[in-house]
Amino acid sequence: MDYQSLKSEVEQKTAQTLDVLRDEYAGLRTGRASVHLLDGVRVQTYGSDMPLNQLATVSTPDNQTLSVTVWDIGNVGAVEKAIRDSGLGLNPMSAGGVIRLNMPPLTEERRRELTKVAGKYAEEAKISMRNIRQDAMGKIKRAVTDKEISEDDQRKYESDLQKVFDARGGEVDTIAKQKEADIMSV
Numbered sequence: 001m002d003y004q005s006l007k008s009e010v011e012q013k014t015a016q017t018l019d020v021l022r023d024e025y026a027g028l029r030t031g032r033a034s035v036h037l038l039d040g041v042r043v044q045t046y047g048s049d050m051p052l053n054q055l056a057t058v059s060t061p062d063n064q065t066l067s068v069t070v071w072d073i074g075n076v077g078a079v080e081k082a083i084r085d086s087g088l089g090l091n092p093m094s095a096g097g098v099i100r101l102n103m104p105p106l107t108e109e110r111r112r113e114l115t116k117v118a119g120k121y122a123e124e125a126k127i128s129m130r131n132i133r134q135d136a137m138g139k140i141k142r143a144v145t146d147k148e149i150s151e152d153d154q155r156k157y158e159s160d161l162q163k164v165f166d167a168r169g170g171e172v173d174t175i176a177k178q179k180e181a182d183i184m185s186v
Contacts, residue, residue: 001139001140001143001148001149003149003153003157006136006139006140006157006161007160007161007164009136010132010133010136010161010164010165011164013132014129014132014164014165014168015168017125017128017129017132017168018125018168018171018172018175020125020128021121021122021124021125021172021175022175023036023039024121025118025121025175025179026039027039027040028114028117028118028121028179028183033060033062033063033064033065033066033101033103034060035058035059035060035066037066037088038052038053038058038066038068038083038086038088039051039052039053040086041082041083041086041088042082043055043075043078043079043081043082044078044081044082045075045078045079052068052079052082052083055070055071055072055075055079056068056069056070056071056075056079056099057069057071063103064102064103065100065101065102065103066090066100066101066103067098067099067100067101068083068092068098068099068100068101069097069098069099070097070098070099071097073096073097076094076096076097076099079092079099080092080094080099083099083101089104090103106183111183111184114183115180115183115184118176118179118180118183119176119180121176122172122173122175122176125172126169126172129165129168129169129172132165133161133162133165136161137158137161140154140157140158140161141154
């Protein structure tokens, strides 16, 4: 068993888990407008389901407004419909090829709901980390069973990997606390 390749695989998978968490948080609405808010919106056009960012440019002229500039004016209606049906609670207003989205201020109740969603995303990231940890520890145990490494090496490797998981778990907590603070700030 090659421990270094196992450790690098663990570090890569846990980093990917953190990236997924950051992407999910980018699409979670806070009190400010964010271009990433519309990342998950898919538009029915040209006979297929396309991501919004392949049909338009999204920008933030100010803290409370999103501006969506549709490249093909024929798609404005489809983009408006996709935004309306996205479940983000936004009401698009179009003027030519530009769609404006005013971000209504979040109510206290909605902020609490969003913190619960943010907590759920963090918990999913932790579950993913636990699964990665369980898989890695299983590989180490199999190596001991197959007499590839000694029990001393097993304890050393498990201890070393645990430090990686503790650090990544701390990063998940930090990211989650930051997002919760963003959501709850008025």
